[in-house]
Each structure stands twice: as C-alpha cells, then as structure tokens.
C-alpha cells in the first residue's frame with residue numbers, strides 16, 4: 318500500500334505539530350499535576366482523547382491513518398499520554414462501544430474520556446491465568462441482580478479504581494469452557510468486595526487480590542449477552558495486546574535511553590560513545606523499526622476494514638523481549654548506581670531506571686505470556702497443530 322500522506326493527512330500532521338509546539342511549553346522535569354491537568358483539558362477539547370472512537374459517543378471520529386500520525390508525532394516529541402484512564406481508554410471503552418447498550422455508553426464513556434475515575438480488570442484467578450476460560454468465579458441470578466462469589470488476582474490498580482470489568486461464570490454445565498462466561502461492570506465500593514494489595518519486586522503495590530463475597534450486581538450492568546462474555550473478552554484482549562504491541566511507547570523510551578546515554582559519563586567518556594552500548598542501542602532501534610513496519614501490516618488490514626486479530630501477538634512478543642532488553646541496557650548505561658531505588662541520594666533520576674528495569678512483568682506477562690503469544694502465532698497464523 319501507499320504510505321505517502323494525502324494532502325488532508327499532511328494538514329492534520331501539521332496541525333498536530335503546531336499544537337505540540339504551542340503546548341509542550343514546560344520541560345519534562347517541570348511538568349507537575351497542574352500542568353498535566355491543563356494538558357488533559359486541552360487534548361480533550363481537541364477530541365484527541367478517544368480519537369478513533371465514533372463522534373456520537375464523544376470520540377474524535379479520527380481515521381486509522383490520522384491516529385497513526387497523532388501517535389507518531391506525540392511519541393517523537395515525548396508528549397504525555399492522551400487521557401488518564403488507561404484501561405478505560407485501551408480496552409474497557411472499546412468493549413462498551415462494541416457490546417454495550419445506549420445507557421451503558423452514556424453512563425460510562427464520558428467519564429472514561431474525561432478520566433474522572435479509573436477502571437480495573439478482573440480476569441485472572443489463582444488457577445486461571447493463561448487458561449483464562451477455565452475461570453470459576455461463581456455468579457447466580459437473583460431477580461434483577463447477579464450474586465457473585467469468588468476470587469480474582471493480579472488485578473492492577475484495583476485499590477484506586479472505581480469500576481471493574483469482571484468475568485464470572487454464570488453456567489457450569491457447558492460442553493465448551495468458553496461458554497457460560499459473563500462480563501459484568503462492577504462498582505468497586507459494592508458491599509462484599511475486599512481488595513488486598515500485593516507488593517511487587519520493585520517495591521510498589523500496584524496490583525491486588527480481589528475477594529468477592531455475595532456481591533450484588535444489577536443485571537443492567539451486564540456487558541453483552543449472559544453467557545456471551547468470552548466474545549467480549551476476546552475483543553478486549555485483542556485491544557489490550559494491540560495497546561501493548563504499539564511501537565509509540567518504545568519509540569519514546571528509546572529517545573529517553575539515548576538522552577540517558579548522552580548525559581551519563583562512564584570511565585571518562587559519554588556512555589553513548591562506548592562501542593558496546595552504541596551497538597545495543599542500535600540493535601534496539603532496529604528492532605523497534607521492524608516492529609513499526611510490522612505494525613503497518615496491521616494498519617493495511619484495518620484500512621481495508623478488517624478487524625485486528627492474532628497478528629497483534631507478533632508485536633506483543635517483540636515488545637516483551639525489547640522491554641527486558643531496554644531495561645538491561647539502562648542498567649548497563651547507569652553502571653553500578655543502576656540498582657539504587659527511589660529515595661537514594663545517588664540513584665540516577667531518582668531511581669526511575671531501576672524501576673523501569675524491574676517493571677517488565679507488566680508488559681511481558683500482562684495480556685498473556687510470551688509462551689501464549691507463541692502458541693497463538695503458531696496455531697492461528699502459521700497453521701501449525703494445536704498445543
């Protein structure tokens with residue numbers, strides 16, 4: 318396909334560049350919450366939050382190509398994110414737009430766009446992670462309500478979320494385990510929900526176990542059909558994987574790594590001038606470029622109106638290994654100080670890189686492990702026998 322920009326697309330790119338010139342008016346280190354609040358307000362006014370969502374629900378109605386332009390320009394300039402409700406924008410909102418009824422769209426989508434509160438994702442259970450369809454969280458109907466009993470685990474940001482997209486089992490006597498699963502939109506302050514934070518290896522506690530005991534959820538909070546939750550999840554997971562598989566976050570991180578290598582002195586020379594570090598930076602950059610080109614294959618598919626499918630697993634797999642590689646590279650650049658965490662006087666950039674190097678599980682394991690991505694690629698793309 319022809320990736321040259323049409324005159325309209327070039328005009329949009331110029332509009333984005335002009336906006337960034339005008340509004341990225343503070344250095345990264347000077348951007349406080351106030352500045353970020355102002356930024357969010359301006360990008361919301363431009364309708365760049367939920368840019369590809371239909372205008373009827375408050376999105377920007379942007380084309381796939383415009384979205385690529387917007388994200389590329391933002392990544393190049395290391396701009397802050399568009400919007401603050403990460404899961405809401407990446408997969409909960411798209412699922413509500415696709416499977417929700419009118420009331421659900423009106424109730425939840427504006428708050429997701431405004432970042433009024435956070436959503437969390439209640440899929441994984443102690444015995445159901447990779448094999449998600451084996452989930453057991455029980456759910457029985459009682460009049461106009463569902464009653465939920467069970468446990469979820471690894472629920473990111475559960476402790477600061479107002480809402481959860483939750484998968485439960487409404488039917489147990491099914492021939493295929495993917496049937497009988499239902500998707501609910503649950504208020505986290507419902508009686509019977511207990512959130513117990515889990516500490517991760519970088520010292521933070523950004524995920525949690527969630528216990529549900531006789532939690533009552535109105536039937537109107539069901540997303541999609543009863544027993545049809547797997548369909549909702551498949552598209553939500555494709556969106557989750559494609560958001561992880563995107564190249565823009567890596568492009569930005571690469572620019573930051575190069576700045577770090579320029580600003581760090583090792584044995585009397587700039588780290589960026591050390592051949593072994595230069596080689597690793599080049600290798601990472603080449604891999605990011607190959608991911609970008611691979612992403613254009615999905616783009617071609619999307620432009621032809623075909624839905625995103627298993628192909629996102631290819632870039633998800635690359636992103637996973639690159640995330641680890643870039644974390645190790647940051648440690649090599651910063652040398653012996655690299656393991657110092659936030660709060661240590663000697664920690665480079667207040668421990669930011671040590672935290673990054675330990676943060677890989679979110680990208681590597683979240684959204685499905687590398688083994689699972691390899692299974693998807695081999696079975697669904699290469700047509701190899703089933704695992």
Ligand SMILES: Cc1cc2nc3c(=O)[nH]c(=O)nc-3n(C[C@H](O)[C@H](O)[C@H](O)COP(=O)(O)OP(=O)(O)OC[C@H]3O[C@@H](n4cnc5c(N)ncnc54)[C@H](O)[C@@H]3O)c2cc1C
Nearest residue numbers: 438439440441446447471472473678679682683684686688
């Ligand atoms: C930082 C982080 C954030 C997360 N956030 C969330 C969240 O917000 N909500 C949520 O619901 N979940 C979340 N998760 C959970 C995540 O989705 C699961 O951890 C993941 O799907 C793996 O499941 P598991 O931990 O049960 O491991 P298991 O499924 O038990 O896997 C263990 C190992 O076996 C391998 N394996 C399993 N099955 C196969 C197979 N068929 N073929 C080959 N190898 C296989 C896996 O690759 C892995 O190496 C998060 C996880 C992390 C690390």
